[in-house]
Amino acid sequence: MAETLTTEYALSTELGLTLVVLFGAAWVLFGYWLGRKNKTHEDFALAGRNVGFAFAAATAMATWVTSNTTLVAPQLTYQFGIWGMVGYSFAALGLILFAPLAKRIKTLLPNGYTSGDFIRLRFGRMSWHVFIVISVVYAFGWLVSLGMAGGILLEALSGLDYHLGMTAILIICVGYTLFGGLRAVIATDFIQALIIIIGVSIIAWLLIDNVGLDTIHAELGSDHPKLLDVLFPAAIMFLFNNIFFGLGEIFHSNVWWSRALAFKKTVAFKAFLVGGLLWLPIPIVTGFIALAAPQLGIFPPSPDMVGPTVAAGVLGQVGAVVVFIVVFSALASSLDSLLAATSDLVTRDIYHQHLRKDASDKHLMRFNRYTILGLGILTWLLCMPRIATLGALLNFAGAFVASTIFPILLGLYNRRLPGRYAAAAMAIGTAVGLASYFIIGFYVAALSSCAVSGFICAIGVWRSREQFDWQQLDEAPEQPVTQTDKEQVQ
Amino acid sequence: MMMSLSVFSGLIWLALVLTMATPVLLLALLVKDFISNQVW
Amino acid sequence: MPGIIRILIIIITVLPVFFSAAEAQHKELALEGPGAVVKEGYFTLNLIGIADDANYQQLEIEQSTDEAFTQVQSRFPFLGTFRQISLSGFNDGNYWFRARGLSNDGTEFTTAPIAVTVQHYPLWQALTLFGVGAVMFLFVAGYILLAARCGGRQHG
Numbered sequence: 001m002a003e004t005l006t007t008e009y010a011l012s013t014e015l016g017l018t019l020v021v022l023f024g025a026a027w028v029l030f031g032y033w034l035g036r037k038n039k040t041h042e043d044f045a046l047a048g049r050n051v052g053f054a055f056a057a058a059t060a061m062a063t064w065v066t067s068n069t070t071l072v073a074p075q076l077t078y079q080f081g082i083w084g085m086v087g088y089s090f091a092a093l094g095l096i097l098f099a100p101l102a103k104r105i106k107t108l109l110p111n112g113y114t115s116g117d118f119i120r121l122r123f124g125r126m127s128w129h130v131f132i133v134i135s136v137v138y139a140f141g142w143l144v145s146l147g148m149a150g151g152i153l154l155e156a157l158s159g160l161d162y163h164l165g166m167t168a169i170l171i172i173c174v175g176y177t178l179f180g181g182l183r184a185v186i187a188t189d190f191i192q193a194l195i196i197i198i199g200v201s202i203i204a205w206l207l208i209d210n211v212g213l214d215t216i217h218a219e220l221g222s223d224h225p226k227l228l229d230v231l232f233p234a235a236i237m238f239l240f241n242n243i244f245f246g247l248g249e250i251f252h253s254n255v256w257w258s259r260a261l262a263f264k265k266t267v268a269f270k271a272f273l274v275g276g277l278l279w280l281p282i283p284i285v286t287g288f289i290a291l292a293a294p295q296l297g298i299f300p301p302s303p304d305m306v307g308p309t310v311a312a313g314v315l316g317q318v319g320a321v322v323v324f325i326v327v328f329s330a331l332a333s334s335l336d337s338l339l340a341a342t343s344d345l346v347t348r349d350i351y352h353q354h355l356r357k358d359a360s361d362k363h364l365m366r367f368n369r370y371t372i373l374g375l376g377i378l379t380w381l382l383c384m385p386r387i388a389t390l391g392a393l394l395n396f397a398g399a400f401v402a403s404t405i406f407p408i409l410l411g412l413y414n415r416r417l418p419g420r421y422a423a424a425a426m427a428i429g430t431a432v433g434l435a436s437y438f439i440i441g442f443y444v445a446a447l448s449s450c451a452v453s454g455f456i457c458a459i460g461v462w463r464s465r466e467q468f469d470w471q472q473l474d475e476a477p478e479q480p481v482t483q484t485d486k487e488q489v490q
Numbered sequence: 491m492m493m494s495l496s497v498f499s500g501l502i503w504l505a506l507v508l509t510m511a512t513p514v515l516l517l518a519l520l521v522k523d524f525i526s527n528q529v530w
Numbered sequence: 531m532p533g534i535i536r537i538l539i540i541i542i543t544v545l546p547v548f549f550s551a552a553e554a555q556h557k558e559l560a561l562e563g564p565g566a567v568v569k570e571g572y573f574t575l576n577l578i579g580i581a582d583d584a585n586y587q588q589l590e591i592e593q594s595t596d597e598a599f600t601q602v603q604s605r606f607p608f609l610g611t612f613r614q615i616s617l618s619g620f621n622d623g624n625y626w627f628r629a630r631g632l633s634n635d636g637t638e639f640t641t642a643p644i645a646v647t648v649q650h651y652p653l654w655q656a657l658t659l660f661g662v663g664a665v666m667f668l669f670v671a672g673y674i675l676l677a678a679r680c681g682g683r684q685h686g
Contacts, residue, residue, distance in 0.1 A: 100678035224619025240663020284505035
């Protein structure tokens with residue numbers, strides 16, 4: 001084992017590049033094949049609003065798996081121990097609690113396209129502006145960080161040049177999203193989910209077999225006792241902040257709204273519920289990998305590298321190939337979802353609603369494709385210089401997204417919350433969250449943002465005499481073209 | 491307060507078994523959708 | 531999951547690894563640790579001051595309870611060619627660390643020891659925050675469950 005550790009890279013550059021090219025070609029072709037079915041913009045952006053249960057549950061789970069579950073769950077476990085992995089798996093609550101919301105969204109907005117649509121129709125322009133800022137900050141931060149993580153991880157595993165790796169993963173994801181739209185994103189998610197789960201299961205199984213749970217437990221107990229401590233203060237503090245961060249991410253992001261809108265009506269609720277339940281144990285399995293590190297004598301340069309390093313270290317070349325494929329799949333399954341959802345948001349909320357209200361369906365579909373390409377190029381440009389400062393700037397996204405939890409919730413279920421209070425809740429919640437992030441610490445950003453925003457919403461509901469008419473959310477008459485096209489296709 | 495070996499092993503095994511069951515379940519669901527023509 | 535923060539932390543922490551070699555030239559070999567008291571039980575140690583062409587062997591970190599290293603408690607090997615190491619899971623206390631290794635010509639060296647103080651957050655503080663979070667969460671979850679039940683009926 002010492003030998004594998006002293007070699008610089010777990011995989012040869014040629015092998016790394018070959019894997020990238022093979023997977024890339026397969027996915028782009030698959031996307032092209034799936035995309036032939038897309039006749040209308042609704043087909044392209046929302047997969048015809050008719051996604052079945054299996055694909056729906058798998059895509060909900062796979063998108064939430066992302067690179068975080070494969071890289072960050074081990075990192076948090078390495079730092080926070082037992083609570084790190086158990087606490088991380090509680091993020092499944094975000095998906096589970098979104099299940100009733102998804103059903104509600106399908107009912108209230110049968111013809112909606114994006115989360116921005118909902119905010120505009122329910123709360124008006126002012127809230128919409130605040131919401132778009134939050135969405136764009138979040139989406140771009142995630143896109144850029146995924147692109148950069150892709151480049152850095154491919155380099156760390158195989159020595160493949162950062163720029164080459166980052167460019168390759170962006171081209172592949174832009175490629176199949178461009179051809180296939182949401183249908184391709186969802187279908188590749190299904191396959192990527194299977195790859196990720198089987199991959200991490202193999203690694204965990206072999207670790208238990210080779211090292212043994214009792215040995216790992218004994219080593220941790222003697223040399224790293226805090227990792228087994230169920231009363232580890234920092235880990236306890238991290239727990240609920242992390243849950244609220246997750247709730248904010250899912251509740252506001254168009255990645256999840258577009259899925260809710262794309263699923264069959266009868267499927268939306270149970271797909272998110274099942275997706276969340278299926279996701280629940282995965283971070284424990286991936287996190288466990290990190291706990292084996294001390295016993296194996298593996299101490300990573302930075303905590304985030306612990307997962308891949310342990311897997312590659314203990315399983316050698318084969319393990320490295322598995323890790324490479326798993327991480328690559330995980331990055332792709334999030335990157336494609338974000339590209340699709342963000343381009344929908346730009347096409348629908350900014351272009352169609354503000355610039356070209358009379359745009360035809362064909363025109364929108366073309367614009368949507370250009371937007372995906374544009375987002376890809378913009379992401380690529382931002383990833384080029386490896387700007388760490390941008391990373392540092394976006395480090396507090398929890399404060400942004402957690403402020404949307406109550407406005408979204410009350411907006412969906414309560415007739416009385418007025419738009420100006422929703423806007424204030426999101427803006428002030430974000431500001432307080434950011435302030436507490438800097439003044440107190442990372443573990444209060446999402447919590448305080450959500451609490452303040454909830455408080456402002458409560459005042460809004462209490463003082464308001466409004467009774468919002470839910471019918472206003474259904475914009476059906478504005479798009480007769482889409483409707484008839486749709487029926488013809490069916 | 492340290493987590494005991496038995497709880498620790500139980501937790502990891504439970505998670506691993508549930509995780510390994512997931513692909514089987516997902517594929518079964520897909521086959522079911524496919525048969526009833528409900529995939530998309 | 532909490533997407534941005536996590537991945538960006540990855541990027542920020544990994545970045546210096548790729549740039550550190552160039553900066554480190556012509557400095558005296560030394561170990562660098564966290565500047566302040568560690569409140570989370572995990573921290574990163576950096577070995578700085580290695581010339582680019584240096585090829586050290588068996589590089590590892592030694593841990594002891596005293597500055598003189600009368601008894602080495604643990605040894606942590608560096609990974610591959612990295613000169614940075616992340617350690618975690620420490621209880622409250624004072625720890626001493628130094629790097630040990632063999633240089634090109636086979637001579638053994640150790641760096642000057644550095645101290646790391648670990649002082650976890652008080653438990654009451656952690657549990658208070660936990661309690662606040664739990665109450666808020668139950669409120670959100672309860673609201674969704676209630677609203678989903680009533681809201682669905684109202685609309686449908």
